[in-house]
Amino acid sequence: MTLPQSEETAVTAAVAAHGRAGLLRRLLRSPVAVTCLVLLALISLASLFAPLLTSQDPAHTSLTESLAPMSGKHPLGGDGVGRDVLARLLYGGRTSLLGALLAVAVALVIGVPAGLVAGYYRKWFDAVSSWLANLLMAVPAIIVLLVVMSSVGQNTYIAMAVFGVLMSPGVFRLIRASVISVREELYVDAARVSGLADPRIIRRHILPVVQAPTIIQAAQMLGLGIVIQSGLEFLGLGSATQASWGSMLNDAFANIYNKPELMVWPGAALAVTVAAFGLLGNALRDALDGTATRGRKPRSGTPRKPVVVKHSVPPEATDALLALEGLTVSYPTAEGEKTVVDGVSLTVRRGEVLGLVGESGSGKSQTAFAVLGLLPPEASVSTRQLVFDGTELGNLGRAEMNRYRGRRIAYVPQEPMSNLDPSFRIGAQLVEPVRRHLKLSAAEAKAKTLALLERVGIADPERVFDAYPHQISGGMAQRVLIAGAVSCEPDLLIADEPTTALDVTVQAEVLDLIRSLQRERNMGVILVTHDFGVVADICDRVTVMQTGTVVESAPVRELFAGPRHPYTRMLLASTLEDAEPRSPLSRIVPASVAGATKVAGVTDTAVPTNSAHQEGPA
Numbered sequence: 001m002t003l004p005q006s007e008e009t010a011v012t013a014a015v016a017a018h019g020r021a022g023l024l025r026r027l028l029r030s031p032v033a034v035t036c037l038v039l040l041a042l043i044s045l046a047s048l049f050a051p052l053l054t055s056q057d058p059a060h061t062s063l064t065e066s067l068a069p070m071s072g073k074h075p076l077g078g079d080g081v082g083r084d085v086l087a088r089l090l091y092g093g094r095t096s097l098l099g100a101l102l103a104v105a106v107a108l109v110i111g112v113p114a115g116l117v118a119g120y121y122r123k124w125f126d127a128v129s130s131w132l133a134n135l136l137m138a139v140p141a142i143i144v145l146l147v148v149m150s151s152v153g154q155n156t157y158i159a160m161a162v163f164g165v166l167m168s169p170g171v172f173r174l175i176r177a178s179v180i181s182v183r184e185e186l187y188v189d190a191a192r193v194s195g196l197a198d199p200r201i202i203r204r205h206i207l208p209v210v211q212a213p214t215i216i217q218a219a220q221m222l223g224l225g226i227v228i229q230s231g232l233e234f235l236g237l238g239s240a241t242q243a244s245w246g247s248m249l250n251d252a253f254a255n256i257y258n259k260p261e262l263m264v265w266p267g268a269a270l271a272v273t274v275a276a277f278g279l280l281g282n283a284l285r286d287a288l289d290g291t292a293t294r295g296r297k298p299r300s301g302t303p304r305k306p307v308v309v310k311h312s313v314p315p316e317a318t319d320a321l322l323a324l325e326g327l328t329v330s331y332p333t334a335e336g337e338k339t340v341v342d343g344v345s346l347t348v349r350r351g352e353v354l355g356l357v358g359e360s361g362s363g364k365s366q367t368a369f370a371v372l373g374l375l376p377p378e379a380s381v382s383t384r385q386l387v388f389d390g391t392e393l394g395n396l397g398r399a400e401m402n403r404y405r406g407r408r409i410a411y412v413p414q415e416p417m418s419n420l421d422p423s424f425r426i427g428a429q430l431v432e433p434v435r436r437h438l439k440l441s442a443a444e445a446k447a448k449t450l451a452l453l454e455r456v457g458i459a460d461p462e463r464v465f466d467a468y469p470h471q472i473s474g475g476m477a478q479r480v481l482i483a484g485a486v487s488c489e490p491d492l493l494i495a496d497e498p499t500t501a502l503d504v505t506v507q508a509e510v511l512d513l514i515r516s517l518q519r520e521r522n523m524g525v526i527l528v529t530h531d532f533g534v535v536a537d538i539c540d541r542v543t544v545m546q547t548g549t550v551v552e553s554a555p556v557r558e559l560f561a562g563p564r565h566p567y568t569r570m571l572l573a574s575t576l577e578d579a580e581p582r583s584p585l586s587r588i589v590p591a592s593v594a595g596a597t598k599v600a601g602v603t604d605t606a607v608p609t610n611s612a613h614q615e616g617p618a
């Protein structure tokens with residue numbers, strides 16, 4: 001069954017998945033787009049094959065044929081100095097189109113990579129490039145072009161290359177904004193967690209999203225490039241020997257009283273070409289509407305990005321698979337530094353399931369993400385030690401940490417649907433980390449993935465392998481993510497409220513699955529949850545967190561038998577199944593309120609008495 005939360009993603013995914021495949025089909029269904037494409041194709045072909053369409057030299061002047069009327073020799077007549085208008089129109093298209101293409105190419109070559117890097121990595125590159133973009137945008141383009149044209153000997157192409165540089169901040173801003181919006185998507189986090197390197201994440205998950213706005217922007221810039229170039233040539237700044245629509249307008253303007261129809265041909269060519277590019281851009285936008293770019297749902301929850309964790313104390317000898325000591329995480333706020341995790345310590349042994357329990361906001365996810373090295377850059381993080389299987393993770397660089405994430409430390413997220421990229425088939429998303437980490441061939445990775453899908457209880461692995469995320473239910477998506485998490489045989493699995501988004505029947509199955517996989521592979525597991533029922537079901541030990549600190553840590557049986565900390569007792573007491581039957585309500589409580597009070601159901605009557613387990617560091 002698909003969950004309500006998943007349905008929204010499913011719709012998005014459906015559109016996204018079909019968006020790219022059907023783009024051309026949808027574009028060809030639009031009469032405006034087809035007309036524009038046909039017109040642009042005709043203009044381009046006419047310019048390209050100009051030598052075949054006319055035998056006249058567009059630069060040949062003949063004073064005897066000045067303003068010659070239409071004739072067999074000059075089908076569109078002659079201009080002010082006797083040049084053939086048709087030849088100039090055909091050859092002029094080359095100059096105008098090539099000049100605009102050059103400007104757009106330069107703008108894209110500068111703007112796209114800069115926008116990608118700035119949006120993805122942010123930090124100093126973002127600050128510097130945004131500052132440069134603002135500076136370039138403040139420069140009056142036409143003045144710059146006039147100076148360039150007059151100083152480079154009226155070379156149109158150099159001027160258009162400079163115009164491309166001046167247009168690049170627009171591209172940069174667009175791409176940067178698109179990347180920033182998509183890099184916060186959970187499935188991009190999921191790709192990071194699975195250990196994929198940044199270039200691969202950018203290629204697979206970011207580029208598909210920015211390509212739509214880039215295409216639309218390029219179409220509109222082409223029209224603008226033609227207008228600017230023609231404007232410069234109309235002012236007489238173009239090459240004297242090169243035919244162009246702008247220079248034709250210049251000549252026509254000089255003869256406007258003698259032969260006004262000279263304006264018609266270059267004017268019509270310009271108007272049709274610019275309008276066709278503009279309308280094609282709009283049609284592309286409509287065709288892409290609802291696909292990857294526009295259909296993506298803003299992510300909810302905390303942004304999670306890599307951070308360098310500082311460590312000062314060398315790792316102690318321990319049998320723990322993971323030993324975290326003294327983790328502190330804080331964020332800058334308007335009121336000063338806000339500490340959200342304060343001195344948290346925990347250990348996980350091989351084959352052990354540690355429940356990390358606490359109310360919402362107690363710092364469970366922040367702790368889990370600190371272990372994964374995926375806290376946001378603004379987080380300031382310190383630990384005394386963060387040792388995984390004898391290696392201090394805090395000393396690892398980004399690339400080294402990528403080798404641990406996904407391969408040896410895996411992650412199962414809270415919202416299964418949001419962690420799958422809606423534009424790719426499930427198989428493709430599962431196979432990639434397997435190939436990368438285990439160095440398997442495509443066929444081997446596929447076979448392994450299919451076996452895993454079967455192992456996690458998916459009845460028809462082939463169908464799910466070929467399905468898009470929107471075609472499966474929320475429970476199945478969580479099984480898929482669990483399969484992905486264990487695919488590289490990790491030693492430690494971090495599951496962040498893996499059943500929260502699932503309905504009750506599926507929750508139990510997913511927990512059983514995690515437990516059986518954990519036993520089968522002897523994995524250490526950190527299970528982040530706020531639900532003591534889940535803890536009772538599958539955990540061996542439990543660490544209780546309150547407002548960023550560990551208040552109690554104990555084997556599960558001991559904790560249930562005798563919670564020591566009042567906060568733990570309060571949490572346990574608020575679990576309805578553990579509460580004692582309520583006594584009859586007081587007579588002064590109206591019947592209508594009684595039902596509501598019962599549902600609220602927090603009581604301290606079910607607090608068991610003491611035991612001797614340890615209380616964690618506060």
Ligand SMILES: Nc1ncnc2c1ncn2[C@@H]1O[C@H](COP(=O)(O)OP(=O)(O)OP(=O)(O)O)[C@@H](O)[C@H]1O
Nearest residue numbers: 302331340358359360361362363364365366367376
């Ligand atoms: N980027 C951030 N900037 C400032 N505060 C943050 C940021 N990310 C998280 N926090 C704060 O850190 C605290 C702990 O958040 P965390 O997500 O770890 O809680 P949690 O126990 O996992 O809760 P939940 O069960 O709701 O996910 C919260 O108060 C949260 O507001």
